[in-house]
Amino acid sequence: MRGQVSSLVVRRLLIALITLVIVSFAVFFATTLLPGDTATILLGQSATPEAVEGLRKAMHLDDPAIIRFLRWVAGLFQGDFGKSYANNVPVATLISGRFVNTLKLAGLTAAIAVPLALTLGITAAMWRGTLYDRIVTVGTIGIISVPEFMIATLAVLLFAVYLKWLPALSLTNEVKSLHDLVRIYAMPVMTLTFGVSAQMIRMTRAAVVETLNTPYVEMALLKGASRPRLVLRHALPNALGPIVNAIALSLSYLLGGVIIVETIFNYPGVAKLMVDAVSTRDLPLIQTCAMIFCLGYLALITAADIIAVVSNPRLR
Amino acid sequence: MTNPTSSGWLSMRLGYRFNLVGVSALGIILLWAGVALFAPQIIPHSVGEIVDTDYFGPVSRDLWFGSDYLGRDIFSRILMGARYTLGISLAAVSIACFSGVALGMTAAVAGGWFDSMLSRFLDALNSIPSKLFGLVVVAAVGSSIPALIATLSVIYTPGAYRFARALAVNVNTMDFMVVARIRGERLPYLIASEILPNILGPVLADLGLRFVFIVLLLSGLSFLGLGVQPPYADWGALVRENIGGLPFGAPAAIFPSLAIASLTISVNLLIDNLPRRIRDRSAE
Secondary structure (H helix, E strand, O other), X not given: OHHHHHHHHHHHHHHHHHHHHHHHHHHHHHHHOOOOOHXXXXXXXXXXXXXXXXXXXXXXXXXXXXHHHHHHHHHHHOOOOOEOOOOOOEHHHHHHHHHHHHHHHHHHHHHHHHHHHHHHHHHHHHOOOOHHHHHHHHHHHHHHHOOHHHHHHHHHHHHHHHOOOOOOOOOHHHXXXXXXXXXXXXXXXXXXXXXXXXXXXXXXXXHHHHHHOOHHHHHHHHOOOXXXXXXXXXXXXXXXXXXXHHHHHHHHHHHHHHHHHHHHOOOOOHHHHHHHHHHHOOXXXXXXHHXXXXXXXXXXXXXXXXXXXXXOHHHO | OOOHHHOOHHHHHHOOOOOHHHHHHHHHXXXXXXXXXXXXXXXXXXXXXXXXXXXXXXXXXXXXXXXXXXXXXXXXXXXXHHHHHHHHHHHHHHHHHHHHHHHHHHHHHXXXXXXXXXXXXXXXXXXXXXXXXXXXXXHHHXXXXXXXXXXXXXXXXXXXXXXXXXXXXXXXXXHHHHHHHHOOOOHHHHHHXXXXXXXXXHHHHHHHHHHHHHHHHHHHHHHOOOOOOOOOOOHHHHHHHHHHHHHHXXXXXXXXXXXXXXXXXXXXXXXXXXXXXXXXXXXX
């Protein structure tokens, strides 16, 4: 039976690989659909036709799309992401610092959101049907139904405008002490935490409630086990797989969330870079940022699937 | 679940049990639908007219929600914005669900390589984060309203497909499907007359959820400046325009967000409180 698990995992990894190929194809072709000739954009309106022709040759723009795609993918594998059109700097240099910033933001959010969401989700399931459970459930529905920028604007309004505790903008180069760090990260992390936790609480609660409906939990109830013991000792170990699956899936929500949060708080991360690249139509930069996000997203949802397979005792 | 003694006239008419939360959520949705339809007749001021000498003005008797960054009436602009937010989202969700459900049912009935190829491809599309997908495609094809509708519907077709296919696969194993096949019925008949009626309830509930996702994504894109372009403005664009008023606590920066929240929360609450008979029809 062990072989079954590993073959399922290998299968899932293969699917992820195929998906990655399709995704990179989609990203490449969506960006090459950009209107306007790249050479003309680079040289400006006043360029002579000869200059445009020369640049097209130098950049291999006249090659068929499939060749350019393959060359692009080959470049990605060698760590060559191309040069930014806007300022002629290698994309790798532009991204490296920003990438660390985004990881910091995501890491901090995960460190806060995961324990918070698990506590709320499990306790809500433990006291299912009580006022506490209803508050948690309605609260999470409320949060997942509103746009991230609304949570962010309300946070700014409350903490920066009325209470004046925090600055409205993030500028990470000013970090000198722990106090600065807290002041700068507080609002972006808080906004992201709200969204991520709401998803995670819903899924965790659903996973625990589902195990609570099984016969062996009813048996434990009948033998007189207390509610916390029922949940923590009997239900939780079996709900662990779905819960970890829920964590991985909710963290993938971070990838969408950072796009809005980095923009609204002016945080120097990859997502902000990408939004700026879209407005300046900087192709290589858009492509690389998009691939980073797709890769992260794919890694998380694949991890979620694999955890679901491995944790299923019926397959072991 | 249905308890005839505790339900009102509505349930007597429809045979379903509705609760108060569901009915009030439906009321808010219908209100916004009415606003979107009749906005030009009911706005107190023209959307382009500068009616306040001050910008980011406070709430007053004449300007119910204050004035925006140019001194225009934000209440009128929100009412008009409803047309763009609701209209674009509704068009996109209809296209996404129609194509997703049609393809999903076809894949479930046809099976074979058609099913596996299509599933593989649409799953791959599904593993691109939706906001990122929106950013890249909008960068490529521009943000005219038809392009926005097309982009949003492409993004949410795979989800609708997956959902409908999973339901249709269950129905496909039923005896009546075997009988219909033996009778020699063709694919269009099987899909339209045998499968669709049996999955309609959950598919409509799914359509509602997807509508919320689309409203949120459209607002997000507009907020980033890549959605609806001036001179038109949907609710996300209104938040973007007036975000500068946030440090002064201007009502113009808050009310458009509240409009989005009232719509999306209502749709979610309505679906959550739908009678089980509609929502989980296939589960019976």
